[in-house]
Amino acid sequence: MNSKEELKKAAGIHASTYVKNGMKVGLGTGSTVKYTILELGRRIREEKLEISCVPTSIATEKLSIEQGIKLYELSSLEGLDLVIDGADEFNKELTLIKGGGGALVREKIIAQASEKMIVVADDSKKVDTLGKFPLPVEVIQFSWKETRRQISKITGISESKIIKRITNDKTFITDNGNYILDLHLEKIEEPEKLESNLNSLAGVLDCGLFCNIANKVVLASLNGLEIIEN
Numbered sequence: 001m002n003s004k005e006e007l008k009k010a011a012g013i014h015a016s017t018y019v020k021n022g023m024k025v026g027l028g029t030g031s032t033v034k035y036t037i038l039e040l041g042r043r044i045r046e047e048k049l050e051i052s053c054v055p056t057s058i059a060t061e062k063l064s065i066e067q068g069i070k071l072y073e074l075s076s077l078e079g080l081d082l083v084i085d086g087a088d089e090f091n092k093e094l095t096l097i098k099g100g101g102g103a104l105v106r107e108k109i110i111a112q113a114s115e116k117m118i119v120v121a122d123d124s125k126k127v128d129t130l131g132k133f134p135l136p137v138e139v140i141q142f143s144w145k146e147t148r149r150q151i152s153k154i155t156g157i158s159e160s161k162i163i164k165r166i167t168n169d170k171t172f173i174t175d176n177g178n179y180i181l182d183l184h185l186e187k188i189e190e191p192e193k194l195e196s197n198l199n200s201l202a203g204v205l206d207c208g209l210f211c212n213i214a215n216k217v218v219l220a221s222l223n224g225l226e227i228i229e230n
């Protein structure tokens with residue numbers, strides 16, 4: 001395992017210590033929270049941990065089932081105690097960019113349904129100013145070009161910097177059947193304003209800015225683990 005993978009593992013495993021018996025837990029998506037899910041699976045098997053979980057993506061659903069984690073529909077649980085999820089970037093206010101894995105809409109729904117959000121990250125995710133990581137925006141297929149035009153107008157960036165996500169030579173389709181536009185903004189000075197402006201467009205489902213949602217980041221670096229609280 002290379003050192004970055006070790007850091008992801010350390011953060012992911014530590015975050016699982018916040019999960020207690022009887023909790024309702026949202027399970028995020030990505031290569032860091034994967035280690036939280038594996039650790040929860042171990043605790044279920046070896047320590048008889050009892051928890052009710054909701055996955056934020058089809059990929060996480062599959063992994064959780066393999067780990068023997070009991071899954072529920074979000075609508076059947078009336079709120080969650082905690083969600084643990086990764087991030088692509090976070091700043092000192094714990095504002096996040098998410099959606100590198102394309103699961104941002106379900107991730108935000110589940111984060112908003114949770115009393116607390118714990119983010120797991122290695123130190124490459126910590127930034128002074130958000131925006132180097134392209135901001136994912138989930139858009140309806142029907143109007144994606146028009147939505148791109150509108151996004152260009154409200155952000156001031158050219159359409160060439162608003163890129164329809166392609167993976168393995170195919171347009172990426174989200175678990176909700178939509179496209180992702182990745183916005184190469186470089187700098188986001190006012191994340192709340194940008195989130196609100198983007199989300200006011202009819203063709204936009206949501207964007208990957210998570211403002212005033214995360215409570216804690218479990219950050220792993222070569223110096224060890226740091227818990228950053230809001």
Ligand code: 5RP
Pocket residue numbers: 028029030031032033085086087088097098099100101102103104107
């Ligand atoms: C998926 C996400 C992920 O949480 C984010 O991309 C971080 O993933 P990783 O831990 O693999 O770096 O937002 O939509």
